[in-house]
Amino acid sequence: MKKILLPFGNECIGDRENQAHIVEDPRIDADLQTVYDWLLSQPIEERLTIAVNDAIEYVLDGARTWRFDLDSPEVDSDERASLGTKLQYRVLAALGLSKLPPLDTHILGIPVELKGTVRKNWMIPREGQCQICLLIQVDSANERYQAFLMRTHRLWLNDGGNQDKKRTVVAEAVRSYALPVVSWTPLPHNPLKRLAPGELAVVFDMQNGIKRRLTALFGFLPDVVIPRIAIETVGANAKDVARRARQAKPDVYAEHGLVVLMGTWPSQRALAAKHGYDISKEAWIALSPKALGDDFEIALAMSRESGRK
Structure with missing residues (x-):
């Protein structure tokens, strides 16, 4: 009633x-x-x-x-x-x-x-x-x-x-x-929700190492800001997941032609912001040549340099 x-x-x-x-x-x-x-x-x-x-x-x-x-x-x-x-x-x-x-x-x-x-x-x-x-x-x-x-x-x-x-x-x-x-x-969007079932199966295939799975993640989500929590979720329970993500950068470029930028680096944050992407708060992004335009080579050099740190 x-x-x-x-x-x-x-x-x-x-x-x-x-x-x-x-x-x-x-x-x-x-x-x-x-x-x-x-x-x-x-x-x-x-x-x-x-x-x-x-x-x-x-x-x-x-x-x-x-x-x-x-x-x-x-x-x-x-x-x-x-x-x-x-x-x-x-x-x-x-x-x-x-x-x-x-x-x-x-x-x-x-x-x-x-x-x-x-x-x-x-x-x-x-x-x-x-x-x-x-x-x-x-x-x-x-x-x-x-x-x-x-x-x-x-x-x-x-x-x-x-x-x-x-x-x-x-x-x-x-x-x-x-x-x-x-x-x-x-609310802040978790891009893992964008992945199709087949893509999720690849990203969370525990038979593969974390670097391999993070490479797939960046490849499935070009030009998408990926917050730190998403990286940590893919690499759950592992030590120093950020290091594995940094190690994946050359593979992401070789396999997908994408440049990974990290929000922990001010220069990379600024470059991403220039092209309309907010990677503050330790977020990541794998940018395509189309998204970066004339800055692609600059971004690639930045990515390689930070990968050696």
């Missing part, structure tokens, strides 16, 4: 409360607006993007498990569900906040609950009812996330709870009363 969404001015009482309070319009909820203004005064999209991506990488643990897709059958449901917990601590770190009772943190002295989900709704614990909550939803299939700020009044929660007595938020309440913090925003 669909819950009737009650308007402002009604009394609300949480499952753990003894005294009712009046539901205020979010526009005149002073504490809610104070927290909202503080969040929007931060580089909030940049910081939440980092926090969400870090939480996903933590759960996948690609450098030990060879996993790179949160929706893969190799990631069990409990691991996927744990993303919300991992995300809490990464949001705290990204925003420079401390873990403080009675909820998850304080913003300007106001208690705030942090809730993340990979589903279509959030599970609000009893202590979070009628409190200010930062709600983050991760859509891993489409590599994006969004975030809202909302006072999760009991009147705006569904009646059916799980065994921990957590309740989901009425969808219409989110649409009507939640304040948008970050609209749907892309």
Whole structure:
């Protein structure tokens, strides 16, 4: 049965409360607006993007498990569900906040609950009812996330709870009363997801050495920025995977005609940026003659020189 969404001015009482309070319009909820203004005064999209991506990488643990897709059958449901917990601590770190009772943190002295989900709704614990909550939803299939700020009044929660007595938020309440913090925003793309099944079979063929598999990876993904985590995932559990990747550069050029540039080198970062590629944060790229144009020979010399270091 669909819950009737009650308007402002009604009394609300949480499952753990003894005294009712009046539901205020979010526009005149002073504490809610104070927290909202503080969040929007931060580089909030940049910081939440980092926090969400870090939480996903933590759960996948690609450098030990060879996993790179949160929706893969190799990631069990409990691991996927744990993303919300991992995300809490990464949001705290990204925003420079401390873990403080009675909820998850304080913003300007106001208690705030942090809730993340990979589903279509959030599970609000009893202590979070009628409190200010930062709600983050991760859509891993489409590599994006969004975030809202909302006072999760009991009147705006569904009646059916799980065994921990957590309740989901009425969808219409989110649409009507939640304040948008970050609209749907892309997450960093892992190019391993671009590989066809046959290509993945080659890149993760453990009968071949890491250098051989990384050579194949660069060949399958010309002119594509490859973040460090993707390199580490292909070479999971090996020592000094970056050295193996450097050793693969001559083979990548000999077999595919591509020049590998590394983001650890400022000159190579600058050259890649000149042609529209961001390889900061220790990313890699195998560039084609078409992408480099007249700079191909310069890039080749750079690549060879760094390969000798």
